[in-house]
Amino acid sequence: MGCVSPDGKPSESGRKLLLAARDYRTMDEIAEETKLPLFRVRSGLRDLTEAGYLKEEGGKYRLTDSGREALKKAGVVF
Template identity: 45%
Template sequence: MPCVSSDGRLMESGRKLLTVLDQPRTAEETASLALLPLFSVRAGLRQMVEAGWVAQVGLHFQIQEAGRQKLRELV
């Protein structure tokens, strides 16, 4: 998936995405704050929702505990 390597590690783009999702944001807001292309953010969010790292409510996305765990693994 975009933002995640083939061995499951969070890439820099994935870290940026999860970091700005500490509060509910739209894909457009996320792209603007993370300084990533909107198409890439949409693809990344879709796959992070499928992985359970991010929850979607309507047009808004927010990090979940599994996503926070991924961020902690980077430290």
């Protein structure tokens, strides 16, 4: 499950994780909401954070402005 495509855009699974992180959420909360295994969520959050779409603070993740913009460009309404 690659969460960031080679062109730097979030993949479908990446967008799912971004949407789940629209508010400050822990990795476990994101896994519960997305119904994805924790190991997939962990690697996806790492990829999305490295790409600048998420920010991790105190064990919780949130969307950055870049993450919000990527969701808007993909037509995701939240």
